[in-house]
Amino acid sequence: MSDNKNSRIVEELIAAIGGEDNISSVTHCATRLRFIVNDKEKIEKDQVENIDKVKGAFFNSGQYQVIFGTGTVNQMFEEAEKLGLNSMTKSEQSSKAAQSGSKFQRAIRTFGDVFVPIIPVLVATGLFMGVRGLLMQENILALFGMTPDDISQNFLLFTQVLTDTAFAFLPALVAWSAFRVFGGSPIIGLVLGLMLVSPALPNAYAVASQAAEPIMFFGLIPVVGYQGSVLPAFIAGFIGAKVERWVRKKTPDVLDLLVTPFVTLLVMITLSLFVIGPVFHSVEGLLLDAVVAVLGLPFGLSGIILGGLNQLIVVTGVHHVFNFLEIQLLEALGNNPYNAIVSCAVAAQGGATLAVALKTKSGKLKALAFPSSLSALLGITEPAIFGVNLRYFKPFLMGLVGGAVGGFLASIMELAGTGMAVTAIPGSLLYLNGQFFQYLFVNITAIAIAFVLTWFFGFTDKMLKEVKSPETK
Incomplete structure (x- = not known):
């Protein structure tokens, strides 16, 4: 009975959106059905919002998004597929939707596409930090007859692995995701990001605490690792994906496996360490200062x-x-x-x-x-x-x-x-x-x-x- 009801709801929704001919594709996220439509004017918005189980609808990111809520949206998507609507993966539809909207909207959407896949590991890291903070509180330890001095160094090392790893290798995560979004090979982006935090470079945290000195190239350019940095890796990923695609077009197929990753990594690590890194790390610092200033009002x-x-x-x-x-x-x-x-x-x-x-x-x-x-x-x-x-x-x-x-x-x-x-x-x-x-x-x-x-x-x-x-x- 529930399936019949859901089928009727989806049929009503399709009709209100303008019929199957007006729907180019449909996909879903955790809470919403996402439609790409051919003609926005054919949508009866009031009718859509009055359909049973619909919690709201709006246009965003080039998609008509109909909110059903967690769980329900999966059932509705299954009914949409049964009715023969053209379904796409989220990435395929996002790519198509990216062609719509203003340049500013597209830029923000792309920025989000790079960072959204990284967020789950940063959420986990934050929760690890919270749990460690709880366990290290004196009043909590006192319940077990302990003090902070009783915590073993091995346990502290274990918690440090949980809380520090994602930020220590953050440029690798960002560069990987940027290559993925901008059409490059994610594995090349991952290696480029790892190069930015190579142990051969002075550690960014050590340089910040004056425990280490930058390597000065040509007596002018300070070169350091970029642990915890975001913007240099993002720009390197953006440019690197373009470089890789250009090199691949110019390279004979028989040599692609050797030439494309070699040239891409050589060009990009040179640009990243000597140009992109120093420039955009400074820009990143200015943006952070501005945010801290606002938060400090x-x-x-x-x-x-x-x-x-x-x-x-x-x-x-x-x-x-x-x-x-x-x-x-x-x-x-x-x-x-x-x-x-x-x-x-x-x-x-x-x-x-x-x-x-x-x-x-x-x-x-x-x-x-x-x-x-x-x-x-x-x-x-x-x-x-x-x-x-x-x-x-x-x-x-x-x-x-x-x-x-x-x-x-x-x-x-x-x-x-x-x-x-x-x-x-x-x-x-x-x-x-x-x-x-x-x-x-x-x-x-x-x-x-x-x-x-x-x-x-x-x-x-x-x-x-x-x-x-x-x-x-």
């Missing part, structure tokens, strides 16, 4: 600005650029104050959606808003934003206010996580370094502010008549 201003605007930036789809900045903060400072602020912004949208769920008398809106608010509290705000808050607009604004208040408190209290990319409830694992209860306080405050404002000023069931809601068919 007095009176909690950074929290108000970033906490209040973060989810607005998410709506525009350019928030992936902040992945780079978070990586830089973690590498340079050893913690991430940005995470604490944006976590409040995420949690606040969940609070606003929860207020709508509890206040409305619409059974269908309740069924949409409750799971959407839970999703936001787990760190994924798209169902809450596009399915509920933006639809009625005022709840979204109240969520922004809650995020600003929570961000203000996080900034004043100088909260900083041990990792990135997880927020709200899962993000609490990044604050086991002695800031756990402060983290809970600022997030609960953000949720409460957004909830109360939405309850009293942001939503009434009268809006169901003013806005075509999921209750109207």
